[in-house]
Amino acid sequence: MPVYPSDPYPYDLPPYIVTTEEMRQIEGRVFRAGMPIAALMEKVGQLLSQRIQELWPQNRYPQLGVLVGPGHNGGDALVVARELMLRGYGVILWHPFRRAKPLTADHLRYAQSLGIPVSPDINDLGHCQGIIDGLFGFGLERPLTGEVLESVSQLNRWQKAVISIDIPSGLDSDRGTVLGGAIKADHTLCLGLRKLGLMQDHALDVIGKLELIDIGLPAKDITAILGDRPPVQCLTPALWQTLPLRRSPSTHKYRQGHSLLVGGSATYGGSILLAALAARETGVGMLSVAVPHHLKPLILGQVPDALVIGCPETKNGAIAQLPGDLDLGRFQGIGCGPGLTTETPAVVDQLLDSSCPLALDADGLNLLAQGDRLSQLVHRKAPTLLTPHGGEFSRLFPSLIQGANRPLAARQAAQETGAMILLKGARTAIANPTGQIWINPESTPALARGGSGDVLTGLLAGLWSQMEPLSATLAATWWHSQAGCLAAQENTVLGVNAWRLTNYLIPALRSHPID
Ligand SMILES: NC(=O)C1=CN([C@@H]2O[C@H](COP(=O)(O)OP(=O)(O)OC[C@H]3O[C@@H](n4cnc5c(N)ncnc54)[C@H](OP(=O)(O)O)[C@@H]3O)[C@@H](O)[C@H]2O)[C@@H](O)CC1
Numbered sequence: 001m002p003v004y005p006s007d008p009y010p011y012d013l014p015p016y017i018v019t020t021e022e023m024r025q026i027e028g029r030v031f032r033a034g035m036p037i038a039a040l041m042e043k044v045g046q047l048l049s050q051r052i053q054e055l056w057p058q059n060r061y062p063q064l065g066v067l068v069g070p071g072h073n074g075g076d077a078l079v080v081a082r083e084l085m086l087r088g089y090g091v092i093l094w095h096p097f098r099r100a101k102p103l104t105a106d107h108l109r110y111a112q113s114l115g116i117p118v119s120p121d122i123n124d125l126g127h128c129q130g131i132i133d134g135l136f137g138f139g140l141e142r143p144l145t146g147e148v149l150e151s152v153s154q155l156n157r158w159q160k161a162v163i164s165i166d167i168p169s170g171l172d173s174d175r176g177t178v179l180g181g182a183i184k185a186d187h188t189l190c191l192g193l194r195k196l197g198l199m200q201d202h203a204l205d206v207i208g209k210l211e212l213i214d215i216g217l218p219a220k221d222i223t224a225i226l227g228d229r230p231p232v233q234c235l236t237p238a239l240w241q242t243l244p245l246r247r248s249p250s251t252h253k254y255r256q257g258h259s260l261l262v263g264g265s266a267t268y269g270g271s272i273l274l275a276a277l278a279a280r281e282t283g284v285g286m287l288s289v290a291v292p293h294h295l296k297p298l299i300l301g302q303v304p305d306a307l308v309i310g311c312p313e314t315k316n317g318a319i320a321q322l323p324g325d326l327d328l329g330r331f332q333g334i335g336c337g338p339g340l341t342t343e344t345p346a347v348v349d350q351l352l353d354s355s356c357p358l359a360l361d362a363d364g365l366n367l368l369a370q371g372d373r374l375s376q377l378v379h380r381k382a383p384t385l386l387t388p389h390g391g392e393f394s395r396l397f398p399s400l401i402q403g404a405n406r407p408l409a410a411r412q413a414a415q416e417t418g419a420m421i422l423l424k425g426a427r428t429a430i431a432n433p434t435g436q437i438w439i440n441p442e443s444t445p446a447l448a449r450g451g452s453g454d455v456l457t458g459l460l461a462g463l464w465s466q467m468e469p470l471s472a473t474l475a476a477t478w479w480h481s482q483a484g485c486l487a488a489q490e491n492t493v494l495g496v497n498a499w500r501l502t503n504y505l506i507p508a509l510r511s512h513p514i515d
Pocket residue numbers: 027037040041044069070071072073074076101135136137138139140141142143144145148165166167191
């Protein structure tokens with residue numbers, strides 16, 4: 001199973017993610033330059049037909065139902081319907097609309113001239129093995145209603161195999177929200193460039209497996225529209241090449257970075273251990289772990305190569321303070337938060353006051369949300385990363401409506417705080433203060449369990465001591481989810497506990513050739 005769908009991006013552009021408006025502007029340049037709309041539609045239809053035949057061989061999918069909308073998404077679907085019929089598939093069209101765009105109307109008329117049946121009744125598609133969804137693409141402007149909505153619900157109840165063209169119909173192509181109702185697709189064949197709405201956590205159950213179909217949009221048209229904007233793009237396997245895997249023979253441990261992890265408590269002893277186990281897989285030269293005194297034997301027992309700093313502790317077994325002689329200037333990457341509890345804000349204040357690159361997670365974030373710490377963050381000079389999951393993000397940034405558009409909310413939070421924001425989720429979004437956004441297109445629900453985030457914090461702390469912070473953050477996020485995917489592949493989606501995840505970090509790394 002390819003862990004990452006092959007990305008047909010031949011023009012070495014970043015794998016951009018676009019808004020509906022940006023897509024329209026790019027396509028507008030192509031049409032103004034002379035590409036006939038009908039020609040592009042025909043090209044798109046041929047590309048889609050080829051891919052659908054690979055996904056749905058005729059012997060297993062002899063009868064196909066095609067949903068034909070009133071716009072060019074419907075036009076695409078009609079080209080596909082005709083081409084598949086000519087290749088021997090049984091095809092029936094569903095088109096309940098009274099009017100359609102001229103090009104779509106022409107294709108409908110031609111399909112009918114070829115004898116392809118058209119019905120306004122969705123039940124006439126009940127015998128089909130597969131449904132191709134060409135109802136709406138990025139032109140959907142308002143919620144589905146009436147008969148269209150009822151038919152979409154009926155179709156979803158059938159639970160047939162569904163391939164959506166460009167976007168599952170009913171989905172808002174920017175926000176990924178459902179407008180009244182939406183087709184639930186097994187595959188979404190996205191045309192040309194990924195739409196922002198397809199990268200939203202809440203849309204994933206509707207999208208199914210997302211594939212990009214290269215329709216030959218010239219790089220010059222893409223960069224003409226996107227070039228001067230802070231890009232929104234996907235993480236890609238190229239990140240494997242950025243990991244610090246090349247070492248000079250003459251290196252020594254002090255040249256491979258020194259990271260510090262701060263956390264752990266009587267209530268939460270394991271999370272800091274998980275972070276430490278992950279940090280050491282990054283090959284960091286030295287790893288220090290500051291924990292309450294009573295946890296020192298636990299860490300030493302499991303991570304004997306770590307320098308464990310036993311800290312004075314509160315009566316509840318949390319860190320009361322960092323040792324006075326701890327020189328934070330020795331560290332090039334600090335990860336603070338796993339299992340910390342919110343008992344001792346002074347620990348976070350001390351780290352925030354330091355000039356160290358700092359990643360705050362879990363209770364480190366909950367303490368940051370208290371008082372005016374967050375508003376002061378913009379004055380911090382050293383690189384700072386916040387790694388909230390949805391709940392922590394809402395506590396930190398209650399005014400930012402992340403639900404509808406998590407990547408844009410992360411961007412706004414980054415611009416407000418001057419920190420990098422890694423908003424964890426099914427499609428983790430990373431934003432930096434200049435407005436750039438990266439979205440991880442590939443992960444696994446196997447990670448949706450306690451401890452997964454602690455492993456990420458360890459990777460971040462370990463890589464921040466060896467790489468430039470942004471590259472380290474992107475690489476850690478990619479590495480973390482790829483390890484999760486590999487672990488799920490070999491242990492089922494239920495078998496990826498955080499401890500096992502730490503044991504899949506090196507196998508995931510090893511499974512990708514390093515040039
Ligand atoms: N541009 C190109 O040539 C290319 C485009 N491509 C393909 O075309 C898609 C974009 O095409 P599009 O712009 O025609 O929009 P699309 O989503 O097909 O239809 C929207 C239409 O539906 C209507 N409508 C809206 N809401 C409605 C509702 N709730 N209930 C009922 N009707 C509703 C609305 O009409 P209205 O009623 O608003 O007048 C509008 O006309 C794109 O996703 C890709 O697949 C690619 O092939 C590349 C080349």
